[in-house]
Amino acid sequence: MLTRPNKRTGTPLTSEYARSRHRALQQFFKYLAAEEIITADPFDKMTLPDAPEQLVEVPPDDALRQLLAECSGTGFNDLRDTAIIRMFADTGCRAGELAGLSLDDLDFTENTALVLGKGRRPRTADRTVWAGDLCRRIRAVGYGHRENPLPHPRSQAVVRGSSRAMRASWA
16 A cells, blocks of 8 residues: 555655554444454454654744744734744644634643643643743733634634744744
């Protein structure tokens, strides 16, 4: 399976792709065996393909400083964008975790944030004092006129755009 290229991009398929397809087919054949549609599960004797763990690329400090300088104002949008970038850098949260974050999910006494991770599992992400201070300022600037000021109406686009910009700035 890994020898054929991706039909859309032409790039080789990853081992993670093979593992996800293996798991999907494995569950399907377990179902067929449980319903007695097939007599034997062919995946009983198969092992899951190996997938080497990939390291996440970390942006250099200069790229982060440059990105933070772009949103160094005192307005609501600047504070929000700075908080998003700091949360990315401080906690290692995924884009989807930050996009669903609201000020109610932030604990200002413990400097933590409750985020929903993969599989909608809640977890606590530690924030730095910088991010906590920014969130306090956002609450003071924007909470009065917005029901939930941290996510932008296009929050997925804002968060993904900032992570794309961060990656592009150090590439």
